[in-house]
Amino acid sequence: MVESHDIVKPIIGLEIHVELATATKMFCRCRNHFGDPPNTNVCPVCIGMPGVLPVMNRVAVELSMKVGLALNCTVPDFTKWDRKSYYYPDLPKNYQISQYDLPLNVDGHIEVPLADGSIKKVRILRAHLEEDAGKNVHDNPAHTGVDLNRAGVPLLEIVSQPDMNSPEEAGAYGRAMQRLVRWLGASEANMQMGHMRFEPNINLHITRGGVTYKTPIVEVKNLNSFRSLEGAVAYEINRQYSEWLGNPDYTLDKCGKQNRGWDDVRLQTVFQREKEEAHDYRYFPEPDLVPVLVDAEWRERLRGQIVELPLARRARYMGEYGLTFKEADALTQDAPTGDLLDAAVAAGADAKRCTNLLLGRGAAIANERGCSIAEVGLSAGQLTDLAKMTDAGEINATAAAKLFDKLAAEGGSPRELAQAEGLLAVRDESALAAWVEEAVSANAQAADDARSEDPKKRKKAFGFLMGQVMQRSKGAAAPAAVQKLLQEKLGL
Amino acid sequence: MSHNVLDLSALELREAVASGELTAGEAVEAYLDAIERREPHLRAYNEVLADEARAQADQVDAQRRDGLPMGPLAGVPVALKDNLCTPFGHTTCSSKMLADFRAPYTATAVAKLRQAGAVILGKTNLDEFAMGSSTENSGFAPTCNPWDPKRVPGGSSGGSAAAVAARTCAAALGSDTGGSIRQPAAFCGVVGLKPTYGRVSRFGLVAYGSSLDQIGPLGRDVADAALLADVISGYDPKDSTSIDRPVGDFLAGLDRPVHNLRVGWPGEFFSDALDGEIRSAIEKARDLYKELGATIVDVSLPHSRIDTDAAGNLSSYAVACYYIVAMAEASSNLARYDGVHYGHRTDRPCDDILDLYSRSRAEGLGEEVKRRIMLGTYTLSAGYYDAYYHKALKVRRLIKNDFDRAFEQCDVLLCPTTPTTAFALGEKTADPLTMYLADIYTISVNLAGLPGLSLPAGVSAAGLPIGMQLIGPVFREDLLLRAGRMFEKASGISRLAPPMVQ
Ligand SMILES: [Zn+2]
Numbered sequence: 001m002v003e004s005h006d007i008v009k010p011i012i013g014l015e016i017h018v019e020l021a022t023a024t025k026m027f028c029r030c031r032n033h034f035g036d037p038p039n040t041n042v043c044p045v046c047i048g049m050p051g052v053l054p055v056m057n058r059v060a061v062e063l064s065m066k067v068g069l070a071l072n073c074t075v076p077d078f079t080k081w082d083r084k085s086y087y088y089p090d091l092p093k094n095y096q097i098s099q100y101d102l103p104l105n106v107d108g109h110i111e112v113p114l115a116d117g118s119i120k121k122v123r124i125l126r127a128h129l130e131e132d133a134g135k136n137v138h139d140n141p142a143h144t145g146v147d148l149n150r151a152g153v154p155l156l157e158i159v160s161q162p163d164m165n166s167p168e169e170a171g172a173y174g175r176a177m178q179r180l181v182r183w184l185g186a187s188e189a190n191m192q193m194g195h196m197r198f199e200p201n202i203n204l205h206i207t208r209g210g211v212t213y214k215t216p217i218v219e220v221k222n223l224n225s226f227r228s229l230e231g232a233v234a235y236e237i238n239r240q241y242s243e244w245l246g247n248p249d250y251t252l253d254k255c256g257k258q259n260r261g262w263d264d265v266r267l268q269t270v271f272q273r274e275k276e277e278a279h280d281y282r283y284f285p286e287p288d289l290v291p292v293l294v295d296a297e298w299r300e301r302l303r304g305q306i307v308e309l310p311l312a313r314r315a316r317y318m319g320e321y322g323l324t325f326k327e328a329d330a331l332t333q334d335a336p337t338g339d340l341l342d343a344a345v346a347a348g349a350d351a352k353r354c355t356n357l358l359l360g361r362g363a364a365i366a367n368e369r370g371c372s373i374a375e376v377g378l379s380a381g382q383l384t385d386l387a388k389m390t391d392a393g394e395i396n397a398t399a400a401a402k403l404f405d406k407l408a409a410e411g412g413s414p415r416e417l418a419q420a421e422g423l424l425a426v427r428d429e430s431a432l433a434a435w436v437e438e439a440v441s442a443n444a445q446a447a448d449d450a451r452s453e454d455p456k457k458r459k460k461a462f463g464f465l466m467g468q469v470m471q472r473s474k475g476a477a478a479p480a481a482v483q484k485l486l487q488e489k490l491g492l
Numbered sequence: 493m494s495h496n497v498l499d500l501s502a503l504e505l506r507e508a509v510a511s512g513e514l515t516a517g518e519a520v521e522a523y524l525d526a527i528e529r530r531e532p533h534l535r536a537y538n539e540v541l542a543d544e545a546r547a548q549a550d551q552v553d554a555q556r557r558d559g560l561p562m563g564p565l566a567g568v569p570v571a572l573k574d575n576l577c578t579p580f581g582h583t584t585c586s587s588k589m590l591a592d593f594r595a596p597y598t599a600t601a602v603a604k605l606r607q608a609g610a611v612i613l614g615k616t617n618l619d620e621f622a623m624g625s626s627t628e629n630s631g632f633a634p635t636c637n638p639w640d641p642k643r644v645p646g647g648s649s650g651g652s653a654a655a656v657a658a659r660t661c662a663a664a665l666g667s668d669t670g671g672s673i674r675q676p677a678a679f680c681g682v683v684g685l686k687p688t689y690g691r692v693s694r695f696g697l698v699a700y701g702s703s704l705d706q707i708g709p710l711g712r713d714v715a716d717a718a719l720l721a722d723v724i725s726g727y728d729p730k731d732s733t734s735i736d737r738p739v740g741d742f743l744a745g746l747d748r749p750v751h752n753l754r755v756g757w758p759g760e761f762f763s764d765a766l767d768g769e770i771r772s773a774i775e776k777a778r779d780l781y782k783e784l785g786a787t788i789v790d791v792s793l794p795h796s797r798i799d800t801d802a803a804g805n806l807s808s809y810a811v812a813c814y815y816i817v818a819m820a821e822a823s824s825n826l827a828r829y830d831g832v833h834y835g836h837r838t839d840r841p842c843d844d845i846l847d848l849y850s851r852s853r854a855e856g857l858g859e860e861v862k863r864r865i866m867l868g869t870y871t872l873s874a875g876y877y878d879a880y881y882h883k884a885l886k887v888r889r890l891i892k893n894d895f896d897r898a899f900e901q902c903d904v905l906l907c908p909t910t911p912t913t914a915f916a917l918g919e920k921t922a923d924p925l926t927m928y929l930a931d932i933y934t935i936s937v938n939l940a941g942l943p944g945l946s947l948p949a950g951v952s953a954a955g956l957p958i959g960m961q962l963i964g965p966v967f968r969e970d971l972l973l974r975a976g977r978m979f980e981k982a983s984g985i986s987r988l989a990p991p992m993v994q
Pocket of ligand 1: 028
């Protein structure tokens with residue numbers, strides 16, 4: 001739809017709200033937990049009763065600083081709290097404790113892996129900490145309920161510079177941020193539970209005849225899935241261009257900034273009626289809290305707690321373990337999965353063998369359960385034993401897969417389990433010889449072909465006979481031993 | 493002994509209860525009886541908690557019978573300003589908005605009183621949400637001055653000050669944001685201490701101007717103020733702005749005079765705005781300190797200066813600064829009272845939720861509270877923040893610097909508490925600006941976070957008490973109280989009794 005002479009460049013910035021995975025809320029000791037009955041995780045502080053005072057949750061501040069440091073942000077020596085005022089039923093005090101001019105983290109960047117394997121650098125303007133609001137519940141036509149379980153949950157707002165230029169880049173940025181906050185243990189970043197919410201800012205720089213026109217910056221509010229994020233950005237790019245084509249006054253200068261919402265059913269952004277006056281949040285310093293003073297010792301201690309980050313680890317897996325890009329990427333989606341691999345390798349297991357186990361049955365089970373590979377339940381010790389036994393020929397690949405499933409479901413020792421289940425490879429020569437004898441005599445044609453001059457025919461027939469022997473052993477025969485006996489039997 | 497229970501100071505009463513001369517039950521009955529007789533002329537209490545007080549007194553008496561250790565306030569009947577949250581009775585802030593509010597928690601200062609054995613008699617009247625200087629802004633009814641029922645007791649802790657003066661409690665707690673303990677203490681002839689900001693936990697004090705608010709005691713003499721200050725001070729993990737710093741024993745050191753005391757004399761406070769009788773009372777106090785061996789040092793507080801224009805109108809940086817900071821904070825602190833989250837909700841049909849908020853607030857809040865919320869909202873608004881709030885913060889810093897410089901030269905400052913003695917009910921209600929100037933000598937102390945003590949310096953020809961103020965460096969309540977005690981002892985001006993109790 002772009003007219004041939006126009007150069008259309010989408011400019012996209014993103015605000016991401018991340019709920020932190022602390023045990024308790026930001027300014028009181030109520031449980032920070034999703035899904036409990038309404039208004040059960042509340043106290044006088046988080047419902048804003050008269051006379052009570054907030055007390056800062058230090059863990060939330062440290063998690064935020066860790067995210068900031070991992071985003072290459074500066075964590076200033078002095079940061080403070082501010083009140084942001086607006087009236088809304090789900091906001092108990094009618095102000096939110098947030099950070100205005102002196103946030104916890106400023107001026108960073110993140111390297112975002114794109115689908116083609118390249119890296120996009122996105123600058124971070126700031127990442128500040130605030131308290132979440134409650135939730136209005138519209139389950140009764142006569143009333144609106146308010147659930148304040150979420151009120152006061154620590155929320156990290158990460159604001160990017162407008163450095164993204166396509167829906168795919170916005171999505172990739174969001175996914176990279178999700179992976180990072182999970183990696184650091186800062187958030188579960190579960191989209192269904194609302195742990196992560198997106199607000200993209202989108203406009204277009206359209207160059208026509210050497211002149212660049214800017215469309216109004218549109219902020220799309222409250223997107224809670226990657227699909228809606230990418231959908232909303234793509235929709236806005238098309239919509240803004242069409243609107244500009246139809247109306248040359250549709251520019252940033254003339255129309256300013258606009259808010260739109262996202263209709264998840266019709267898959268389009270919708271205009272939100274502007275308030276008569278612009279929002280004036282009347283920020284001022286929160287007098288009930290003292291400023292947060294960050295010294296070098298504290299900052300460096302947290303920096304020291306930041307483990308190897310996803311992209312560095314991915315590169316190491318490719319270089320050190322010889323994994324493919326796809327394998328290394330899959331194993332660095334979260335930190336514990338890679339930790340599992342590293343621990344098994346450190347214990348002497350083969351990296352490639354472990355990778356096959358983790359990305360085979362591991363990934364399959366994880367997919368079924370909707371969890372990470374590490375959460376499937378295999379310990380590093382179990383993985384090590386499984387890989388070593390396979391490499392030593394004590395079990396074959398089929399048995400290893402079966403054992404993986406058993407271990408994931410019930411736990412236990414791989415070796416004992418293999419014995420109990422009869423999955424240890426049979427190396428007893430007499431039993432193997434009997435299966436070889438049966439397979440050869442029942443498949444005379446294949447036995448002849450296995451001795452033929454044609455290498456292709458020979459290979460195919462030998463493979464077939466191997467399979468027949470394995471079938472007779474119900475998968476328990478040690479393949480190397482079978483191969484040797486079968487060659488002897490056929491006189492090869 | 494019960495016939496003169498009401499004449500005992502809190503300290504004496506505690507000794508009498510501890511020694512068994514008097515039971516807590518007898519003390520409570522004496523005070524409940526005094527309340528019954530005098531309250532109709534005063535209206536100092538919003539709520540008298542007779543049953544609760546009797547039960548608490550029984551507890552104290554049982555403790556004594558069982559030979560258990562007695563707290564430092566065992567059996568002392570205390571009144572609480574009605575903006576301090578108690579799990580018994582109501583906490584109304586003298587606002588229709590919170591007329592039915594019952595707090596499910598206890599203010600830390602109140603919990604400490606209870607732990608010390610104090611008996612809570614009731615909740616006292618105040619200017620609505622502590623906004624005012626006369627208690628006439630109470631959403632229920634004004635309180636009268638025990639020295640002259642046609643006059644105001646001052647405010648906003650007017651109920652507490654009147655009750656202490658009228659002997660309808662042994663001592664009381666108030667809160668001081670711009671003078672709200674010291675000014676009514678001066679008007680009612682009692683002793684009031686505003687502690688250093690952060691000395692006493694604000695947890696459970698319904699906020700007005702959070703960066704200025706501080707809870708403090710009102711008593712009949714300096715010793716009682718020291719006794720209560722000892723009990724309520726200290727760090728509280730529930731208040732991040734409370735300071736983790738050891739609390740001295742104010743009472744134990746009280747009678748030790750300050751050697752080589754240097755008394756600062758801030759010339760700016762003695763302008764034409766000051767009533768002549770008050771001026772001479774403070775000058776007499778100065779001379780007395782000189783006689784006691786103190787050195788008088790002239791100091792300057794240029795940013796707290798009070799100017800008078802050709803038309804006789806007063807103005808002061810400190811007053812302007814105070815009202816901007818306090819109103820800005822108040823506009824935000826009081827936002828929760830919207831009829832949905834808390835407080836009075838209108839009965840009238842509403843178009844939408846905004847309409848519901850507006851009508852409920854319009855009905856539930858008084859004129860002065862609405863005025864301050866609107867002014868505070870205005871000064872914080874985009875485009876005005878720099879001109880008002882931000883500038884006020886700068887002035888606040890300058891005021892603090894003035895005091896820091898002054899305390900390089902002296903130990904305490906001596907000045908009036910108020911520019912006039914208690915004014916008549918209704919005299920200033922029509923002109924809020926004149927009312928604001930009742931606090932010209934007290935508000936810079938809050939802006940600088942310093943401790944301030946008001947104690948009686950005499951009685952005017954018209955028979956009204958005159959207050960003098962001692963101001964000290966941060967965390968030097970001990971100095972203030974000792975210097976106050978020196979004056980009290982040497983002058984004999986102590987435990988002033990208004991005519992209604994004589
Ligand atoms: Zn809570």
